[in-house]
Amino acid sequence: MVTVNRNYLKLPGSYLFSTIAKKVSAYQAANPDVEIVRLGIGDVTQPLAPAIIEALHKSVDEMANAETFHGYAPDLGYEFLRSAIAKNDYEARGCQISADEIFVSDGAKSDSGNIQEIFGIDNKVAVCDPVYPVYVDTNVMAGRTGDYNKKNENFDGVIYMPCLEDNGFLPELPVKTPDIIYLCFPNNPSGAAITKDKLQEWVDYANKNGAVIIYDAAYEAYITEENVPHSIYECEGARTCAIELRSFSKNAGFTGVRLGFTVVPKDLVREDVAIHDLWARRHGTKFNGAPYIVQRAGEAVYSPEGKAQLKEQVAYYMRNAHTIYHGLKEAGYSVSGGVNAPYIWLKTPNNMSSWDFFDYLLETAHVVGTPGSGFGAHGEGFFRLTAFGTYENTLEAIRRIKAL
Ligand SMILES: Cc1ncc(COP(=O)(O)O)c(C=O)c1O
Secondary structure, eight states, X not given: OOOOOGGGGGSOSSOHHHHHXXXXXXXXXXXXXXXXXXXXXXXXXXXXXXXXXXXHHHHHHHTTSTTTOOOSOOTTOOHHHHXXXXXXXXXXXXXXXXXXGEEEESOHHHHHHHGGGGSOTTOOEEEEESOOHHHHHHHHHHTOSOOEETTTTEETTEEEEEOOGGGTTOOOOOSSOOSEEEEESSOTTTOOOOOHHXXXXXXXXXXXXXXXXXXXXXXGGGOOSTTSOSSGGGSTTGGGTEEEEEESHHHHOOTTTOOEEEEOOTTOEETTEEHHHHHHXXXXXXXXXXXXXHHHHHHHTTSHHHHHHHHHHHHHHHHHXXXXXXXXXXXXXXXXXOSSSSEEEEEOGGGOOHHHHHHHHHHHTOEEOEEGGGGOGGGTTEEEEESOSOHHHHHHHHHHHHTO
């Protein structure tokens, strides 16, 4: 008889956002007249920019003619997109990344979940706590962790790096040396950003210890401060220790369109094996490319019109971030994030648990946020609000919270 992958059984409950969705639907069903404002899940609300829509229309038309039709895309992605990425995201920032080190994908969720596959099962994994849940759950599924530890509310065998108020929500170099280190800056969920000097310490640490950093830069477009790096390759030596994940979801509103990429420098070698070759092999075997029309839409992100329109879109969300941040401060909350990131991280009042505060906010202000404890044990006592709502809804949510 068939056996199942029992590692999946180690995962407690359902995915965080499914739990939230169920709670919100139950509340809405019981209170059909209530208008709920959703600032929970990090999904965008603004339509695709005109330059992107134009590129989509044009490429859809190309698919209607035999001469311009496109079938399977090249394994790594189309050259036109990889070159645009290399030029705009890397060369322009002084990073030495070539087009053939870029692997186009359908988004950073899949890449951040799949990347662990090319590393040995015996590697020790370190994550920030709180953390984007995908990094941990996919390592659990792969069998790279122990069981769920109910007392600690985390998994045995994983190195958790607490990101707390007193360390500015930044991880400290762990006592036990990890092999794979997941870092995400600007951070989801805390909205914290790391300076170039601080990130350089991580790069030096990884190079010294032979570790690999998986750097998730999905929110780099939201950086407003000068000393915050957009890419880990702005740090010296990152080519020999870091993989970078990027997404078009948050900088260009592609959450429903699906596009992302992973950078694996050719200088990243472990056990005499080029990690680039392993990822190329995996990509070629298990992925058949992002759609041509979507890659053309991605190319438009880098056109002069696209850049100008997306700058405005990011500014729209950052106005929300500013509104939430200052509104909550005025209401007496302790808040962080929201300056280089579209997330605001607040301390729950009166030591309420994150889920109690979730219920309280839903029932009294009819506002949905995300309980910090859903991102890890050290998220307990915190709560995340996103800046991805509409401006009107954001204003309304803050008005209601202030009125509590
Ligand atoms: C840190 C982080 N990485 C990756 C993703 C997923 O991005 P994508 O939409 O490209 O799959 C998210 C989405 O919320 C995220 O917060």
